[in-house]
Amino acid sequence: MFDLVGSGVDLSDEAALVTGITELERAKSRAAALQARLTAQLATVRHDAEAAAGLPAARRGRGLAAEVALARYDSPHSGNRHLGFAQALINEMPHTLAALESGALSEWRATLLVRESACLDVADRRALDAEMCADVAGLAGRGNKRIAAEAKAIAYRLDPHAVVDRAVRAEKDRRVSIRPAPDNMVYLSALLPMVKGVSVYAALRREADSCGDGRSRGQVMADTLIERITGRPAEVPEPIAVSLVLSDDTLTGGTGPALIPGVGPVPATIARGLITNAVTDPASRATLRNLYARPGSGALVAMQSRSRLFPKALAMLIGFRDQQCRTPYCDAEIRHTDHIRPAADDGPTSYPNGDGLCEACNYNKQAPRWRVRVTTTGTGRHTTVTTTPTGHSYLSTAPPILPGSPPDGPMEAALRNLLRKPAAA
Known part of the structure; x- marks a missing residue:
C-alpha cells in the first residue's frame, strides 16, 4: 500500500502533489511495459516447451490468453487483447514500447496504436511505429481520439487495401449486447457498420427533433428505439421470458x-x-417455479421443474445458481453448461459437477494442463478451483441466489441430502 506520509511528497504543497500524481502515472506506464515484456516472454517459453513436447502447431498456445487474463485479474476476452498487445509491442513496435516505458504513452494509447496498425504487414507496422513514436516529444498533448485518428490515417496511407479489407471483415462482427447499469437500468449496445449505425442514430435524432411533448431528447430517442424494435408502445412491456427470482x-x-x-x-x-x-x-x-436455497448460506440447491426433460431443467438450475460465466473475472453470459469433472473421466451429470460457462471459457479449459475441481468453502455455496498450466489457482464461488438469507432451520439436513443426489441420466 502506498504510504502518503512516507512517500517524501510534501502533502501541503500543491505543486508537489501534482508532480507526485504525474510520476505515479508514468510509473503505471513503465509497469505496463514490463508486464508486456513478461507476457511476450511467457508466450515464447510456452511455445518452445509445447513444440519440444511434440504438440501439434495448431494446438500450441491454446488457453494462454485466458491464463494471462487470470494473472491480471481480468476477463478471458481481455486476455486476448493483452497477449496480442504484448507480442506486437515486443516483436514489431519498439518505438511504441519505448514511449510506454518512458511514460510518454499510457497503456491505453499504446493499445490504440497496436489496434490501428493490426491490419498492416510487419514492415508497414514498423513504419507507422517509427512515424508515430520515434520522437516521443510529438506525443505530448495528444488525446485518445487524436492518437487513433493519426494512426488510422498513416495506416491508410501505407496500405489502403489492408485498411479497406479490415473494414469489410469487421462487418461480420456486428452484434447487439446488454450489460447492467446502475439504478435498475441496462446498457443496450449495438456494434454496426458505420453508415448503418449513423443512419440509425440520425433517424432517432430526427424523431426527437420533431417531438414536443416535454420529454428530453434522450428520452424520446430511447422510447422510439423501443417502439420501433418491439412494435409496441414504450410503456407496454414486451411479452418475452424474463427470469425474476425473489423470496x-x-x-x-x-x-x-x-x-x-x-x-x-x-x-x-x-x-x-x-x-x-x-x-x-x-x-x-x-x-x-419453486427454487430451494440452503438456509444460512443462500446456496441454491434445487428447483421444481414442469418439464420431463430433466437435463434441460438441471441446466436452468445451474444457470440460476451461477448467473454468469463462472471463470474468475469473466462477466460473460452463460452459453454452455459443462461437466467440471469431464464425462470422459466418469464425471457425473449432476448439479455439483455442473458449471455455467461462456463459450470461450469452456473451450479454454480444454487446453492442456488446465484443471477445474469442486471444493468447499465456509460459505456453503458451490465453489470451484481453476488451476492453470503454471500451477496458479483461482477460486470461483457462486453468488447467493438472493442477497441475504434466513438463519439455519430444520430444512438444512433435507436440503443437504438433496444437494448430494446425482441427476438422473
Missing part, C-alpha cells in the same frame, strides 16, 4: 431485493410491479 417474503410485501440472473438485483417494489403486470396482462403467460 416468498419479497413477494408478499418484504423489502428484500429480487434478482434477474445475468442482470442484477431488482428493488422489491419494482419486482412486485413486474409480477402484477404479468398477472393482469391477458397476453402474458407467467409461470411459477
Whole structure:
C-alpha cells in the first residue's frame, strides 16, 4: 500500500502533489511495459516447451490468453487483447514500447496504436511505429481520439487495401449486447457498420427533433428505439421470458431485493410491479417455479421443474445458481453448461459437477494442463478451483441466489441430502 506520509511528497504543497500524481502515472506506464515484456516472454517459453513436447502447431498456445487474463485479474476476452498487445509491442513496435516505458504513452494509447496498425504487414507496422513514436516529444498533448485518428490515417496511407479489407471483415462482427447499469437500468449496445449505425442514430435524432411533448431528447430517442424494435408502445412491456427470482417474503410485501440472473438485483417494489403486470396482462403467460436455497448460506440447491426433460431443467438450475460465466473475472453470459469433472473421466451429470460457462471459457479449459475441481468453502455455496498450466489457482464461488438469507432451520439436513443426489441420466 502506498504510504502518503512516507512517500517524501510534501502533502501541503500543491505543486508537489501534482508532480507526485504525474510520476505515479508514468510509473503505471513503465509497469505496463514490463508486464508486456513478461507476457511476450511467457508466450515464447510456452511455445518452445509445447513444440519440444511434440504438440501439434495448431494446438500450441491454446488457453494462454485466458491464463494471462487470470494473472491480471481480468476477463478471458481481455486476455486476448493483452497477449496480442504484448507480442506486437515486443516483436514489431519498439518505438511504441519505448514511449510506454518512458511514460510518454499510457497503456491505453499504446493499445490504440497496436489496434490501428493490426491490419498492416510487419514492415508497414514498423513504419507507422517509427512515424508515430520515434520522437516521443510529438506525443505530448495528444488525446485518445487524436492518437487513433493519426494512426488510422498513416495506416491508410501505407496500405489502403489492408485498411479497406479490415473494414469489410469487421462487418461480420456486428452484434447487439446488454450489460447492467446502475439504478435498475441496462446498457443496450449495438456494434454496426458505420453508415448503418449513423443512419440509425440520425433517424432517432430526427424523431426527437420533431417531438414536443416535454420529454428530453434522450428520452424520446430511447422510447422510439423501443417502439420501433418491439412494435409496441414504450410503456407496454414486451411479452418475452424474463427470469425474476425473489423470496416468498419479497413477494408478499418484504423489502428484500429480487434478482434477474445475468442482470442484477431488482428493488422489491419494482419486482412486485413486474409480477402484477404479468398477472393482469391477458397476453402474458407467467409461470411459477419453486427454487430451494440452503438456509444460512443462500446456496441454491434445487428447483421444481414442469418439464420431463430433466437435463434441460438441471441446466436452468445451474444457470440460476451461477448467473454468469463462472471463470474468475469473466462477466460473460452463460452459453454452455459443462461437466467440471469431464464425462470422459466418469464425471457425473449432476448439479455439483455442473458449471455455467461462456463459450470461450469452456473451450479454454480444454487446453492442456488446465484443471477445474469442486471444493468447499465456509460459505456453503458451490465453489470451484481453476488451476492453470503454471500451477496458479483461482477460486470461483457462486453468488447467493438472493442477497441475504434466513438463519439455519430444520430444512438444512433435507436440503443437504438433496444437494448430494446425482441427476438422473
